[in-house]
Amino acid sequence: MTDVIAYAIIALLLFQAVWRVPAALRGQSRERSLWGAFAALAVAWLLRTGLGRAVIDRLGVVDLATLLKHVITIAGICVLLRYVTAVDGDVAASDGAVLRRVRITAAVHRIATRASIATMLVMAAVFFIVLDRTRTESPYFMARHAGEVGLALYMGLFYLYTAAAAAVCAYQWGSSARRAQRWTLRIGLTMMAVAMALAVLYAFLRTAYCAFITVHTVSMSFVDLQENVTDTVLYLVFLLWVLGAIAPATQSVIDRRRAKRTLTALYPLWRELALAVPSVVLRAPSNLLPGHRFAARLNRARDLMKLSPPPYLLLERYITEISDVQRTLSHYASPGLYTRAKALADGQGHTEDEARAVADAYWIKSALVAMASGAVAHSAPVDVPPADDDFDIQVERFVRAQAAYGRTDPETARDLLQTDVTV
Template sequence: MNIFTFVVAVLLWITVAWRAAKVWRKGQDRSLWWAFFGLAVMMTLRMPPGRALDQWTGVTDLSYLLKHLIGGVLASAALLAFLRKVSGASDGPRTKRRRIVFACATALAMSILFFAKLQPYETLSIFADPVARYVFLAYTLLFLGYLTASLLGGMRVCWRWGRNSSGPALSWGLRTIGVGLAAGVAYAVVRAATITTRMHGDGLFPGAVDDYISTALLMAALVLIVAGSSLPMLSLLHSWWTKRHALLRLRPLWRDLTQATPSVRLHAPRGAVTEHLNPLNVHDRLYRRGVEIRDAALALNNYASLALRKRAQQHAEARGLFGTQAAIAAEACWLAAARHAKLRGAAPGSSVEHRPAGGGRDLRSEISALTQLSDAYHSDLVRDFTDSEDRLMEPPA
């Protein structure tokens, strides 16, 4: 379990560092960050740094108390607050104060029991003292009781609001956290039964089997909580990746059209490498790219006569296309021909009403339509059409 404990601790600290840049810089709700911070500290104190802290402070088993206060009381209270907020459950000031008072009273009682009677014994030596072991039992049951109450409250929130959340990522995230909290409750029950039965016996199972079981349940709870809280972020990452892919995919069409109509560009064009390496403001850049493509098409509109559009439509239909596919292909054909005409210095013709072949009211449908236009624009069908139009424009020999 030592290697697994180390891996889980590293994952928790990575999560703490990853979320810190966001919540502390932007001033967002920090309850989840505090929950992961408490869990990360708890897992760290289970390893050699915990023994080093005991030796440095000279307080026997101080790490034992701190991992319960920080990783148990603080983390579970913060996680419950986060779950209630993200699920939309409303808490009044009185409810919030009651939860804070309950957590502080539990932490104070645990500290009093720890320093009053559980010192200077080490954890394994407490059972030799008849009074200290019952104080230890009270300390343990107090901690596990608070932990169980908090986890059960979190489970109710997860299962209730997981069915009514705003999206699948949040729904599955809450349900995964709920399973993790259930594993945490099982850990608390097994741990309480183990400590109680050790008062007059060897525990639930022979040897250290009960310790292995409770540790496995604790690790499972932590992994599931981390995974569940990360699912909404994975959904955001997927959205970012999809938009970035669309941004780069539309670059060739945007470059060609705005080369002929540079006035529609809000900013000077950047190199392809720079754009590939820039991960920021993908949504805004994609939105602007779509606007500039549409503006460029509108600017090229007067360079595409009705006769040109009719030839483009006939060319698309001659290739076996029909309906929306033919309309998109025809638009790509006359856009390419109009671009060539403007770059040659041709004079604009009479105004023609411009109706895009595709598009939508939201960014997703608009980008989908522009992607189809881009694919058609760079197809052999359009190249054949522009070649034929260029031959028509050549002066007779």
Template sequence: MLGLFILCVCLEMTAVALWRLPALRYSDPLRRTLWGCSAGFAVALWARFPPVKAALDCVAVDFSALVKYFFSMIASLALLNYAVTSYGAQSDPPRHIVICRTVAVVSRRATIIVIPTMVILFFTLVDRSHPTHDFAADHAGQWGAAVFMTLFYLYLGSAAATCAFQWGHVARRAETNSLRAGLTLGSAATWLYAAYSVVRVSFMWLAMFMHVAPPVEQVAGNAGDLLNVAAAALFATGASLPTTGVAAQRWQTWRLLYRLQPLRRDLALQFPQFSFQPLASRLREATRLAPSLDIRLDRAIQECGDAVEQLRHYATASLWPAAEEAAANHADSEAATEAYWIAAALRRAHAHQRSAIPAAPLPMKPFPDSQSEARWLVRVQDIYVGLSRGVIDEILVRAGRPHGNEQPTVTMAGSSQP
């Protein structure tokens, strides 16, 4: 059961680390330190998972423990740097910020001494003649292991306690509920890490002076694992909550971009000169990593708008009234009118039927932002893709055939619209 819990938390922390991986592309130290913290804890957690632990121990006896502790130290240092960096530069910072910065500076400088010392202790003074299930519990009573674990938990505990105090202090003044919940969970997680450090160190040194029965060692080991993994679960959840709104917004933007593709494709095929870059397949467009989703959505909206504006040169003055008449009984008559007009004008553009006098512009719509305009275009596109050839023919008949003021012209690409 504990193994399944560890696996779930490993996957959760890995998902958080992958979600924050784009932070490496930016120079924002906050993003980078938060990613470093998530990635470090993810590796440390995977080193606890039995199959991964067994694979690492094939390198050297108890090598998984060394990996686990070192990456936990990296995550702790990143966590502490995040807590310090988030306050920015202040000329006269409060006492708790000064303490946090002092702990961060001491921790960074101590790393130069602590890590080499731990490596020397691990390979020379820690008895690794037999593989262990729980490194701390199985090495209880050994002074080399006690010193090794004390160095690690002193590092982890000081960083965790400092961050727990900071996040608990600022959680009450958080601007949004999601940020407040995230900081509260982060504070709870780091307090658990601090408590975990105290319990582990106390157990190691207690075992130096008195005999600890094997059942007690097993209970202590399982309790330590449960406390550590529970803290990691709280931390991963807390780190994810403030970004849930951003994730939902990105998902909505992606869906709008994906649903807009058929209409955008037909307009781009007819007027390729308005495309910022050659249009790829729907799957390829949906999986592009650059530029960002917001920029790609803005480009798609602009491409569609420029192409629709160009369609005025292929529409007669009576085409819009004919589209309005055809869409009068539609549930979404405004979007249907525009969809009918675009489909009919595209048919005329495909047939090289150009009007000497452009039709009037489409009715203006006061969109407050690009998301609103994209949602409107998706409404139009949903109706557009369902149009049959017969409906378009009927609209063109109602609008009347081209007369002497219309002349054929050469188009640059065909259209795949119905």
């Protein structure tokens, strides 16, 4: 039964690791660190199973699987601390209130990185030199070495390291959960913080047990009870942590899909403006197979299905470039163009957001017509649509403008350029 639970936890850890492979390959430091933590801890859990121990036992070194499990766990925890430090460092860049907390985390990470190497070296030395590994009467590592001072040193170092790291993670994730705006992130961070608090409890229970069996002889029933209780706590630690990590990741997937849908809706407008004013675009739209009937679909797919940058960054770029093109077009717009476009939208029966979208669409269309017809650019903007400071509002506005843009009439747009036209 214990192996079944262990394999379930391994599957969850590997799922998280595989899920984060694309981000790790893109070279993003935070995601690479989190991927490394999941991968390392999955291997450590595999070494707890009968299969994992059997593979390592073929090397002929008694209890080598236990040493490797502990060493890999320390490495995974060290990488996890690096991830926590990186995440909080990003928050601190815009939130001075958490700067002190971040400095503490960064200091702990620096100390933990150095301490991890020393801890692993000392544990390895104690394992090979001090521990009596000829005793095999118990299936449990700690029970086999009960009464040995070397066990207290070996396990004391391991649990001190893991407890300190877990305490830092619990504090950081608990603080982040209180500041989280989205419920999915708040729930996920709370689960992860509780998991780390249980990890501290687990380390305390195991340390107390280790100290007790070093100076007292205990019955096998007591050993079994202790192992069952602490194993249950450990299972809860990893189940809560892994499932908690899935919640923010799920929100990330939702945000990614939403960004992709928005990009798809916005793409036609961005492409037309980018082709009209290529000087303000970071990367020109694809132009494969010009004139071919499949060219539009092919170019759209090539522009929107790139692995890098991520959809939300690409969306930010599109919004910025559309705004930049608007500023360029404002040098070609005739005086009062937006007012006439808004009057046209009102006259067609549109109201509120829809009226603004139609006005935006006709303003863009008219300015493009003016530029294409060879109008001389003014030295300063003559007519500019009202601006929005909020990014989300700006995205919604451009999406509505794109929907209205497809319904604009070129002749009407040309007529709007005339300052003496009454709509």
